[in-house]
Amino acid sequence: MKASRSLPVIMPNVANQRWSCHSCGNCCRTLVIHLSDEECKRIDRQGWEEKLGVVPYVYVGRARVLNKRSDGDCVFLDENTRCRIHTEYGEQSKPLACRVFPFSVRARRGGWQASLRFDCPSVVSSKGKPIGQHRPWLMQLVEVLDHRPPADDDGALLQRGVRATADEIDMVINRFARWLQSSDLTLADRLIGAARITTTLADTTLKKVRGPRFATLLGLLFNALPGECGGAPAAPTERQRGMLRQLVFAHAEHVTPAGMQAGLLSQVGKRWRQLRNARCFLKGRGRVPQLPGLAGEATFETVESVGPAIDHRRDIEDLLLRYLTARLEGRSVFGDGYYDWPVFDGLAALWLSLAAASWLARCGAASERESSVSVEDIGKALGMVDRAATRLPALGTMTERARVSYLLRDDGLARLIHGYSLPGGTP
Ligand code: SF4
Structure with missing residues (x-):
């Protein structure tokens, strides 16, 4: 169900916090990006499998996530740490999860609550524009978000x-x-x-x-x-x-797409390693x-x-x-x-x-x-x-x-x- 679009985006009130993207590519290496039906269809229409030489997204159960190269990079990350989709078709063509990062947005009483993620180096070093200046851009993005309606609390x-x-x-x-x-x-x-x-x-x-x-x-x-x-x-x-x-x-x-896709034997092996390591930490x-x-x-x-x-x-x-x-x-x-x-x-x-x-x-x-x-x-x-x-x-x-x-x-x-x-x- 879609929540009302007329509600404001509520920015977190963090003194001195700035951010702008500095194209370090860190998020393209570390995030697992889930795709909607519409995003998969758009990627298919743009013929990326042929251009990249690999499948652009993979199935993890019934979900679809952007594919990664063997070094962990997103398959769309180019040698200049730019997104190929962005370069060729513009920012609006990227998956929503990539567009909104390092913010995340969820419905709450009276609006859309934005929060900020510290797994972006530019957020950690507070580099760029004051975060309040990103509010109009987030207001545009919530137009395409599909969230449950805001709760009263x-x-x-x-x-x-x-x-x-x-x-x-x-x-x-x-x-x-x-x-x-x-x-x-x-x-x-x-x-x-x-x-x-x-x-x-x-x-x-x-x-x-x-x-x-x-x-x-x-x-x-x-x-x-x-x-x-x-x-x-x-x-x-x-x-x-x-x-x-x-x-x-x-x-x-x-979490990596390869790990999420691994077969039963690999999953058992991974679980065994996790238990062994957990004991080590204890x-x-x-x-x-x-x-x-x-x-x-x-x-x-x-x-x-x-x-x-x-x-x-x-x-x-x-x-x-x-x-x-x-x-x-x-x-x-x-x-x-x-x-x-x-x-x-x-x-x-x-x-x-x-x-x-x-x-x-x-x-x-x-x-x-x-x-x-x-x-x-x-x-x-x-x-x-x-x-x-x-x-x-x-x-x-x-x-x-x-x-x-x-x-x-x-x-x-x-x-x-x-x-x-x-x-x-x-x-
Ligand atoms: S981690 Fe932050 S600065 Fe680096 S590419 Fe992603 S959004 Fe931009």
Whole structure:
């Protein structure tokens, strides 16, 4: 069913965030692009199989996705990192998923919510036009989107059996987004505070604390925070570290059309390798299994010995705040925006994604024989984490929910965020 086209596109409110495409070709290498009937017919009409010498799209079950070359590049990517469809027939002829990237758009109350993806290097380095300037272009694109009609809220539960109202969702987003901008506190205190408030709210029975009472509760908790979040968390336990490494492994899975198409024997082989690697990540000893997107080798021991970033602290803090704000303001944290997860489980997963990115950044530095992470390591790790968040089915499973629930206990979120700090001196 098509939603009303007259609704506005709501851009995520992220200070300092810019983007323009710089034709690096990264998305053409890493994304799996699903095609509609109409897009397949258009590609057929344009005679690409003959021009390319390979089939332009392949079947994965009943879905069709753009084909890739053996090196992983999209078959339409040319030697100048340009899209052949774009060059020959114009931007409007490209598949919609390619056109809209690095934004994604979904229907919500009162409009189309745009969110921004950090697996684009130009988003990470905030290069190009302020993102608000892309709104008219996104308004044109929603004309051809086929989405279910907007819900009255984000379809999220505050907790089991308690459905959040749209106003309560707005309160949560606004409160956490404002808290992250509290410039009188270090980023460390802001993140630890956000993690601890999430833990407290997840533990509170909210059935009778609704509407204005919920607003009062949020106000009380956030007002009490500056004095409450000063105490440094204890070091994470070995079990908490193991849980985080498993979360890292879940984020690092890389989906390819070839992998999706693989026959039963290859699927069984892949599953066996995954289980073996998952056990390795849980144990955390010896060589780190090869992760897609990370070159070089590292051991779990050297990853743990890598220190936080020493230089470019302001750039790193700016990047982390842009990422977290974009996820919150783009509403890709819970409910319809994140595997239908309840609000506080989704928020916990967001804070944990930062700790997972920190682990991956350390792994990247360790594989380059560096003793501390660089801003490049962090940008790359955030890209890996954000590519997975909301897109990899494995991250939305009950197993992941159980992992997050476990880490909500015993100050687990704050301990991991603190233990895997990013800029020197602050998480
Ligand atoms: S990853 Fe970003 S900058 Fe690179 S080609 Fe894709 S949209 Fe453009």
